Amino acid sequence: MVAEVIINSSVKNLNRVFDYEIPENLKVGIGTRVFVPFSRNKELEEGIVVGVKEKSEFKVKPIAGLQEEQIKEEYIELSKWMSKRYFCNISDCLRLMLPPGRTSKNVLNRVKEKEVNFISLAKNTEDILLSINNGEIKSEKQKNALEFIINNGNVTIQDLELFTDATSSVVKTLIKNGYLEMNKTKVERNPFIHKTTVKTVNLDMTEEQEKAYNSILDSGKYLLYGITGSGKTEIYLRLIEKMLKNNKTSIMLVPEISLTPQTVDRFISRFGEEQIAVLHSKLSIGERYDQWNKIKEGKAKIIIGARSAIFSPAVNLGLIIIDEEHDESYSSEMTPRYDAKEVAEFLSEKKNIPLVLGSATPDMNTFYKAKNGEYKLLTLTKRANNSKLPKVQIVDLREELANGNKSMISEKLQEEIKKNLEAKKQTILYLNRRGFSTFVMCRDCGYTVKCKRCDITLTYHKYQHKLKCHYCGFEQDEIKVCPECKSENIKYFGAGTQKLEDEIKAMFPEATTIRMDIDTVSKKNSHEQILNKFKNENIDILIGTQMVVKGHHFPNVTLVGVIAADGSLNIGDYRANEKTFQILTQVAGRAGREKDEGRVIIQTYNPDSYAIEFSKSQNYDLFYDTEIDLRKQLKYPPFCDIIVVDMSAKDIKELKKVAKEIHSYLKKRVIEEKFGLLLYSPVPSPIDKIKDRYRMRILIKCKYDERINNLLNDTLEEFYKMKTFTSRVVIELNPNNML
């Protein structure tokens, strides 16, 4: 018999099966992990069997040995599907399904220290692979260390020393040469160290909950659409309980950022920690390995994790839940660029088990699917504990300015903060800013410059003094005078949490404040530490970006101020309105979650924008109806798909040549084979240079299907045949981040 083997490698040319003879004495089937001789290398390569057949048309060598771990057949199928769907190697996908660390367990029983140096990649994976392949990195030890980190994410020096032949001096060199970086992070050996002992019991479900719960059958796809606090989690708990009774395992995905003890506690207090496993990127490999084993051995019947937990080896999987399904963290922005929701759909169909997506503000695409019957729509319209939805007020910042208030805080918001300080209640101030994009706006009339073809806010490129469209490449000079109202009060929007904190301190010297943004989080304090400090020390005001939005529950917060809602309205992305509505609804949901009613002040230069208007009443249905019409008119998803062919290289000439060749290849095929799609010419990417690499892109608008998938995979093949030196091409379908 002959086995078809995928070699564990990210080298694109190896993305195909190689035949090996199965020796009589070895038990080999689909999913068996093997060692095989490969090329002239003396060392054996790792591989995975993806097929078995009678004989090969080639002269084949025998499999040299077996590894302990196996991958289940349906996950091999999943990997094949993913590789095609996400334009990557099968081995990249299979790697997600291997246990963390991928080696024997003898080394994993150490007790973890309090603070650990985590090592991570300082560049993106593709760049590092490129440096390895083009010989920039020669030392085998360095290569091994880098490959280990690519496969396992953040690791400790100890992990590296145990699993690879790297020493701390190897790591030092890699840090010095800019491939790795080191961060001090606090970790716990046991993710359940915070153990709760309070046991909770089922709540009596409300009528709505009962109805939704009873509608979820033994298979099918469901969208649980319920306002914040409507008791979605209670339904998840019930569904999981039902699975436990049938001896089935449940996977529940939650957004990475909300995977805090708070979330996990709710499950532990209902079901006890013995049968729960938690998986996320903040755990060390040792911890992840332990959790993985607990799942594999069938001890963990409830798996709670970030997106990659969808690949965990659940025994007898019976249910998949994705909470806050609109969250962006379900899409991976690293190779393989998969969407956990799609993977969940695949598994749900293959295994014939229910998939439940939950959200107060569903993704437009999901809701569209629900409206079209692809998902069964279950609705919760009332808050379960009878607390009221917060009162939202909108402040027009143009008027503030007209009245001479140049600060970031309107009079109304200042007044409300003062009230809260006096009442000893807490406040969250949220600065709506995403990505790096800056845009230009008239402070008198709220006018922003948009691309006439794409209806997308133009992005300001400071150094070239230009405004550019991220989609079609249209550009124009920066403006000094507003074309609408002739005002010279033009402002470009950028950073701001620091400035905001300064203003607050000047305004309320007696108030205690804490700031949470990229700067404060990634360094000494984790996101969770800051939130705990805010809660436990009863700090008056929390100032932050996106991170403050997600599912937290602060009983004492009664006021939320949104400093400028416009940030996400102008991100140069067709989803600007959707994201704005989601964010505003989610932040508003942080206020008044218990007996005291919450107040929300949204400051904006665009009070008439429908995304802002509808978030006032938190009316998703109205928002959806308006937005879906626009999407239809402008041909954006779900009516049309957007494909981005991202190209980059160290040399601009090389890049331009690659872009030109790829474009003409696509054009030729599109014309000859009559593809009905819209192919744009190559343009510089919105951020046209990152870390010494120039970037260009080709955009395609189409109705994505199998044929187009083949065309794109062929295009990639074509690229790999070209003579290039530093170029890289990544293809993405409807990417979350258009920068």
Ligand code: ADP
């Ligand atoms: P969601 O997940 O939709 O935001 P939760 O499940 O967290 O909502 O519920 C919000 C609050 O309502 C929680 O404090 C929860 O304990 C409470 N709750 C949920 N269901 C019920 C119920 N049937 N009866 C009473 N309280 C409930």
Ligand code: ZN
């Ligand atoms: Zn104006």
Ligand code: ZN
């Ligand atoms: Zn445009």
